[in-house]
Amino acid sequence: MAGSLSGTATRPGTGPAGGEDLRPARPVLSWVLRLGGLLARRALLLAVLLATVFAAVELLPGDAANATSERGESAADLAQRRELLGLDRPVLTRFTDWMTGLPTGDLGTSARGESVAELLSRPFPNTLLLGGLALLATLGVSLALGCWAALKPGGKADRAVSATATGILALPEFVVAVALVLVFALWTDWLPAVTLTDADGSPASWQMLVLPVLALSIPQIGWNTRIVRAALADEATAPHVETAVIDGLPRHRILTHHLLPGAMPTIAAGIATSTGMLLGGAVVVETIFNYPGIGSVLAGAVTDRDSPVIAGVVAVTGAVITGVLLLADLVRTWASGGRI
């Protein structure tokens, strides 16, 4: 990817001065169009995904009326519950109803009669906080490690970083999480073992975030460090970098001014894909740390066959992932465009 993008970078230095007069309004317009098209495609994808959610829940045995009943409720009671939940209507009707509420922020009602938006109002920001911090940690640490390794290709640091990164990217989050709890909470008592919430529904202290963030980001750091390292290595073969090396510029300057800008699109794409992995991993990590996020809401909703809740979770996480991917696209466009 980096190769193709940097292909446009064959005329370094000609851009800024010559371009100014030529592109006033048109690039903006094409940008908006491109952005709009991108957004529309992503929105469509999300709608298809949501339809799939409704269909999939429909295919599972049992339904929400059944799942939220008590053992031994009679058929008549079940029918009453089913009607109460609107489950007697065809799945298409329920889906359409739910979708029409979506633009106004109405995510429907759960099988237990709670508003889905309300149900997600505290857990979702908590998950975003957890995922956001993990994303920042992933970005910061993998950039630092990747650059460190790239400073002296084939050196000790490079070999150590690459080997470690490969090792940890294969670790599932729950293994990391359990190990962290054992070491940092139960044996040494340095950090809290689980997250408890205070009256406003958010974690009671910042220390409670440390272990969940680490558990989430460690495997992703492994993955992204390798991407950063590989992107930098790829970029190092570019002619302008070779020129810089021949010119005798300091290594760190070559890194920051010549390697990184070219490698940025690849790195951004790698980080963006990590967003999905982070949100997926959050489900597991939240359970282990009792973190009050959407992971537990989602797991419970699947058990309850609670389509509006599942779809609500998918919609909000889908929107976030779409946002991050879009941002990554913009970074890529900017990074490649900026060098023309």
Place this chain on the structure above:
Amino acid sequence: MDINRRQVLWAGGAIGASALLAACSGGGDTSAKAAAGAKPRKGGTLRVGALGRASAVTRDPHATQANESDYLIISLVHDTLTTPGAKTNTAPRLASGWKASDDLKTWRFTIAEGAKFHDGTPVTAEDAVWSLRRLRGTPSGASRLPGIKAENIKAEGTGTVVMVSDYANAELPVLTRLTTFVLKKDTKDSEIDKAPGTGPFTLDWFRSGNARLVRNENWHGGEVLLDAIEVKIFESPQAMSNALLAGQIDVASNVGAVAARTAEKREDIQVVRRPNDMAMPIVMRTAGGPFADPKVREALRLAVDREAMVKQVLSGYGTVGNDILGTGDPAYAKDIPQRTRDLARAKSLLEEAGFDVSRTYKLVTTEDISGLAESATLFATQVREAGVKIEVVKQESATFWDRTWLKGDLYTTYWGTNDSVLFLASKTMVSESAQNEAGWKNTAFDAAYRKTVGTKDAAARAKVLRELQQLEHDASGYLLWGVADGIDLAAAPVRGLPTLPGYGRVQLERAWLAR
């Protein structure tokens, strides 16, 4: 009232009881290491972890409470008419006493003297009647108050609630133990989450399944010692156990045997066992199929090694069963000889019955509660020694309840209300019961059941109840190899914890902190 299945999913530990409603067993306010000396001390905040899922949080006391955490909070803020007890399985709570008419159809409950809502208003029979009718009107109402129509619940004066059952029911008070929370008459649905209760604690705040409760200085039930209780919701027993071990909470409620095993090595942690919490019987279909012959069922009951099941499946945290459900009932027939393993007799019975031992039979189970699937696997291994080949099939919870429950030939089930023989008989063994899991129809048993619930004289009743248990022991579709203890973990200074199984675990109003 019983278990709402999925609730149990988080499962880990003995969830159990959550499920059950109606009858929990045991006794009332006994306290776990209360005997340990020291005079009860006032003050302190108790941090309690309880299982629950964020998606299933309910605030309505009359809704289906899937979360143990929700039920705990609700039952500390609101009072039920009666509560599980130790010496008798039903003890007074908001109702100070109750009396039946001679035909055992009309029951009068007296509201406790001095009972007040948290805002100071006295509790009247009207409030109780309104609440009971509201409960009866929910989709689960019919199974919570069976045989009692809403219009047959009435107030008599300000202090007496009258309930008229469609049939004689000596066990009616048992039904009033678990969700008969009393709210002020005409409380609006939109205000239910903030409605004042009458219980030992008042609600300070509630957020996403977590809550802080503070002492009600004027509780009619006596002095409450704790300043406050903080309830923390946990999705998994493992996380809850970690929180306790790390000192972030003081009590891990119903955390299960796995956690107990870990904690036993720690001297600063108390393991509180609440016997007769969760029964995990194997259901053998009597209405047809390969287990319809009583001899075959008897053979399986003789082929199982009960001691080994309790030791391995429950890690020893449980007791051996004798194929009679309701082991925690004060009237449980302890004198019926315990069935023990007899492989030779099992084999000869199978031969007599002409049982096809060349076939492999399926035993369907789920992972709804901890130990259930393991019990099926060990059972299959054990009965192979008697020549019966069983393959264990694990089904996802919803699939199991939809397709196997009440229909399968051989499957595992579980019940959390184990302190009433009659309650379980009425739910699962009387011919016409809605949850007749084995499809058992036995006229002698039906007659014994009707006679028991229709007999007012205690001694005469005990006699028929004994007969009923003998019939159940001999011929029902259940193989009850053992009953799991409910297990709570607590930090060293916690005193006065409940020891009752099932919903008895929420009786925290007598707890105190020795620190």
